[in-house]
Amino acid sequence: MNTYVAICTVCGRRQAFFFRPYSGEKLCRTCFTRSIEEKVRATIARYQMLKFDDRIAMAVSGGKDSVSLLHVLAKMERKYPKVSLVAVTVDEGIKGYRDEALKIAAENCKKLGITQHIVSFKKLYGFTLDEIVKSQKKKGKSGLTPCAYCGVLRRKALNTAAKKVKADKLATAHTLDDEIQTILLNIFHGDVTRIAREKPITDEAHPKLVQKIKPFCEIPEKETALYAYVKKIKFQNTPCPYASEALRNDIRVMLNHMEERHAGIKFTIFKSIEKIRPALEETVKNERLRECNECGEPSAEKICRTCQMLKQLS
Numbered sequence: 001m002n003t004y005v006a007i008c009t010v011c012g013r014r015q016a017f018f019f020r021p022y023s024g025e026k027l028c029r030t031c032f033t034r035s036i037e038e039k040v041r042a043t044i045a046r047y048q049m050l051k052f053d054d055r056i057a058m059a060v061s062g063g064k065d066s067v068s069l070l071h072v073l074a075k076m077e078r079k080y081p082k083v084s085l086v087a088v089t090v091d092e093g094i095k096g097y098r099d100e101a102l103k104i105a106a107e108n109c110k111k112l113g114i115t116q117h118i119v120s121f122k123k124l125y126g127f128t129l130d131e132i133v134k135s136q137k138k139k140g141k142s143g144l145t146p147c148a149y150c151g152v153l154r155r156k157a158l159n160t161a162a163k164k165v166k167a168d169k170l171a172t173a174h175t176l177d178d179e180i181q182t183i184l185l186n187i188f189h190g191d192v193t194r195i196a197r198e199k200p201i202t203d204e205a206h207p208k209l210v211q212k213i214k215p216f217c218e219i220p221e222k223e224t225a226l227y228a229y230v231k232k233i234k235f236q237n238t239p240c241p242y243a244s245e246a247l248r249n250d251i252r253v254m255l256n257h258m259e260e261r262h263a264g265i266k267f268t269i270f271k272s273i274e275k276i277r278p279a280l281e282e283t284v285k286n287e288r289l290r291e292c293n294e295c296g297e298p299s300a301e302k303i304c305r306t307c308q309m310l311k312q313l314s
């Protein structure tokens with residue numbers, strides 16, 4: 001963030017507080033927050049993420065990205081009376097971390113008058129993430145990281161919650177940074193299916209799968225944090241005790257370094273994959289989802305990843 005005195009290049013009146021290197025704009029607080037809201041609106045329109053009467057389940061964890069998006073969507077919802085917004089929160093069961101986030105998420109929902117629906121790993125699967133980590137340690141198993149369990153179990157929990165609140169769309173607050181980190185991770189792992197399918201709006205791949213939308217996919221992470229800060233939105237700042245995705249962190253550092261030297265490179269990567277994706281989609285178009293033999297939920301294999309994990313845990 002640059003703090004030198006300059007006049008906002010958008011309104012030409014107020015004092016700028018932020019320089020956006022990739023666009024050359026110097027922005028005042030009002031024009032900055034407006035630009036984020038307008039960008040989100042443009043992203044939603046470009047990818048046709050919403051219909052005028054959609055019911056949106058917004059995944060709110062309590063972190064800066066999700067609470068910021070909740071505020072942006074709540075503001076938009078007021079202009080579209082037929083759209084309804086409900087928050088869904090997953091309690092993974094991480095002591096000393098998720099409890100605080102849950103409180104912050106609930107406070108934000110209350111402030112905005114949004115109903116919040118909470119699902120927990122314990123209720124859905126019988127274990128908290130803490131219990132899973134402890135039991136794996138006890139068994140001397142070190143194959144999967146806590147994040148690997150958390151990611152798979154949370155994805156299903158969010159879909160379950162979205163269905164429960166009868167949502168048409170599940171909105172997540174993945175930012176531009178999250179998106180391109182994931183793309184690079186998937187390239188490193190050679191995961192063609194994921195690159196093809198993890199789009200700003202997912203396909204209607206199965207009736208039991210709520211379509212996911214990512215309205216923040218064109219907003220850099222730094223700007224979602226700044227939005228929360230300018231709007232005085234309360235969010236959880238402490239990192240998860242299990243946050244250890246070493247490779248993702250290395251990719252984040254590399255991309256931030258590249259962005260400093262080549263402003264706009266993150267957008268370039270995002271746009272490049274948009275160009276490449278149609279060719280990848282061709283190669284996976286015959287991979288149909290079936291229903292898991294155990295839980296009946298959509299799955300690429302006979303038994304879904306969640307059920308495979310839970311079997312191995314019990």
Ligand code: SF4
Nearest residue numbers: 146147150240242243
């Ligand atoms: S850092 Fe890992 S364990 Fe913690 S909430 Fe995120 S995915 Fe779950």
Ligand SMILES: [Zn+2]
Nearest residue numbers: 008011028031
């Ligand atoms: Zn301005």
Ligand SMILES: [Zn+2]
Nearest residue numbers: 292295304307
């Ligand atoms: Zn299953």
